[in-house]
Amino acid sequence: MLSRNLYECDSVCFALLDALRKSRREEAVYWAYELLFSCEYELLDKTMIRAWLLYLGPPNIHWLDAWFSDSCEKLVLVAGFCTLYSVKKPRVFGYTRHGAD
Numbered sequence: 001m002l003s004r005n006l007y008e009c010d011s012v013c014f015a016l017l018d019a020l021r022k023s024r025r026e027e028a029v030y031w032a033y034e035l036l037f038s039c040e041y042e043l044l045d046k047t048m049i050r051a052w053l054l055y056l057g058p059p060n061i062h063w064l065d066a067w068f069s070d071s072c073e074k075l076v077l078v079a080g081f082c083t084l085y086s087v088k089k090p091r092v093f094g095y096t097r098h099g100a101d
Contacts, residue, residue, distance in 0.1 A: 003038040012040075013047045016078075020051045023086035025079050032078040044074070048081070055085050 001009045016031035035044040045067075052064050063084060066072045 003034050005034060009040055009043055013043060016047055017051055020081055023082045025082040028078050028082055029075050032075055060084055
């Protein structure tokens with residue numbers, strides 16, 4: 001299936017997951033908007049639940065509650081997801097050929 005701007009919807013979902021994983025807020029919002037604009041609400045829900053399971057998990061159950069409440073703007077929550085994940089993800093330190101610095 002194609003989105004309104006003629007992207008494959010599966011590719012949009014993968015691009016959204018990748019942007020969330022890399023905490024690229026503007027890119028994530030762009031891809032989420034592409035799904036919303038294409039009326040692919042269920043696909044957006046499934047993608048964001050998958051992202052929550054992969055990247056945030058139970059310590060951030062409040063984000064998932066907000067996602068399913070009618071009062072929250074979905075694109076704001078996508079941007080907030082990036083902020084939560086950038087705080088949560090482990091920092092990688094430089095490595096040399098012989099091990100960690």
